[in-house]
Every structure is written in C-alpha cells, then in structure tokens.
Amino acid sequence: MTHRDNPPPQIDETGESRITPRTSKTQRKKEMIELQKIGERLVSLSEKKLKALSIPEELKDAVRFARTIRSHSARKRQMQHIGVIMRHVDPDPIRRAFQNLDDMLSQDARTFQRIEQLREELLAGNDEDALRILDLFPQAEREEFLRIVARGRNERITGKKPAASRALFRYLRALLESSEKGEHSAHGEEPHSVARDKTTQGGV
Structure with missing residues (x-):
C-alpha cells in the first residue's frame, strides 16, 4: 500500500483528528x-x-398530511418523508413526551381496574362489604352511595339494563379522583358534591 493510498489523518489545532467516525449502514438503518x-x-x-x-411546524404539517392519506403506498412514502425530517429534529423531547403519555395511560388503566374491582365487590357482596368500601371514602355521601349500590344489585338480579351499575362506576371514579387529587379541598367544594356531580357524566 502506498503513502497516497493511506493519507495521514487531519489534525486540528487542539491535536484532535478532524475525521468523524463513519456510522455503519446497519446503524443508520436502525436509526x-x-x-x-x-x-x-x-x-x-x-x-x-x-x-x-x-417540534418544527414542518414536521407537524407532514404528520397532519399523513393522516389524510388513504393509499397504503402513498402513506408509506409520506412516513419515509417524516423519517427524513426527523433526522434534523432532536427526538429526545418527543421520547420524553411519549413516556409521560404512557405513564398517564398506565395510571388510567390501573385506576380503571381498581374501579371495576370495587364495583364488582359492591354488586356481588352484601351491606357489610358496602360499608367497608364506604369507609375508604369518607367524602362520599352515605345514603346516595348505598342507594346506587342497592339499585345496581337489583339490576343484576332482575336482568335490567345496567344504568345504576354505570352510575356506580362514575361515582367510584369521582371518589377516587377526589381522594387522589384533593379536588374538593382545592376548589372549596363539599366532598360529596364532587362524586354526586360526576354520576351524571359518561361512564362504563
């Protein structure tokens, strides 16, 4: 091998090589x-x-355009275009935003499972079970709570549409939210009013 075939590395004023290590083709594809x-x-x-x-507006616009595409091949090309734009965008803030979103979704899923468990215990149990669970939520309005539970149990026995069961889910969700976030204290509301208001909102 001649000297021409193997030129000496370029050195800057700090003594460091100016040659940037090449990223392998496999690594570039992975990225x-x-x-x-x-x-x-x-x-x-x-x-x-x-x-x-x-993120840059150019990227947002490309994302919005991708949503409108119905053709598989055209959408694939647009996603590749988004990937090209992404090369010039720092992905770390986006990754962190996704992680925060995943954490919220995970918390929502755990809350949903907890509510389902409590509702099932209430509908399948007896008055002692209802009072035991009621003790977990001192902010709940006792009579309202027990009335919804009784209606839900009656629906299950008679095979009626589960209107009260859904109301119970909403009531329990409101109680959990007020317990975790202290909404009734922050807004100066009576504790039971939070749960009562939310029994009129959508639920399972």
Whole structure:
C-alpha cells in the first residue's frame, strides 16, 4: 500500500483528528426505522397532543398530511418523508413526551381496574362489604352511595339494563379522583358534591 493510498489523518489545532467516525449502514438503518416509528406515533396523536409538542411546524404539517392519506403506498412514502425530517429534529423531547403519555395511560388503566374491582365487590357482596368500601371514602355521601349500590344489585338480579351499575362506576371514579387529587379541598367544594356531580357524566 502506498503513502497516497493511506493519507495521514487531519489534525486540528487542539491535536484532535478532524475525521468523524463513519456510522455503519446497519446503524443508520436502525436509526431510520426508530425515527419512522416515532413518526407513526406522531400520526396517531390527537391534534391537541400534537400541538402541545415542541417540534418544527414542518414536521407537524407532514404528520397532519399523513393522516389524510388513504393509499397504503402513498402513506408509506409520506412516513419515509417524516423519517427524513426527523433526522434534523432532536427526538429526545418527543421520547420524553411519549413516556409521560404512557405513564398517564398506565395510571388510567390501573385506576380503571381498581374501579371495576370495587364495583364488582359492591354488586356481588352484601351491606357489610358496602360499608367497608364506604369507609375508604369518607367524602362520599352515605345514603346516595348505598342507594346506587342497592339499585345496581337489583339490576343484576332482575336482568335490567345496567344504568345504576354505570352510575356506580362514575361515582367510584369521582371518589377516587377526589381522594387522589384533593379536588374538593382545592376548589372549596363539599366532598360529596364532587362524586354526586360526576354520576351524571359518561361512564362504563
């Protein structure tokens, strides 16, 4: 091998080599796939969540356009385009935003399971079970709580539509939220009013 074939490395004024190590083709492909996956998730976000992200408008516009595409091949090309844009965007803030979202969804899932468990115990149990669970929520209005439980049990026995069962789910959700967040104290509300108001909202 001649000297020309193997030129000496370029050294800057600090004595460090100016040659940047090459990224392997496999590594570049791996990074591109990861960026495309981030792009896919960006497309799946609601407009409200997308607006909240601190990312370039060019990327947001590309994501919005991808949502409108129905052709598989055209959408694939657009996702590749999003991946190209992502090369010039720091993905770490997006990853952190996704992690926060995942944490919230995980918490919501745990809360949902907890409510389902409590509701099932109430509907399948007796008055002692109801009073035991009622003790967990001192902010609950006792008579209202027991009345909803009784109606839910009657629905289960008679096979009626589970209107009271759904109301019980909403009531329990409101009680859990007020317990965890202290909403009734923060807003100067009576504890039971939070639960009562939310029994009129949507639920399972």
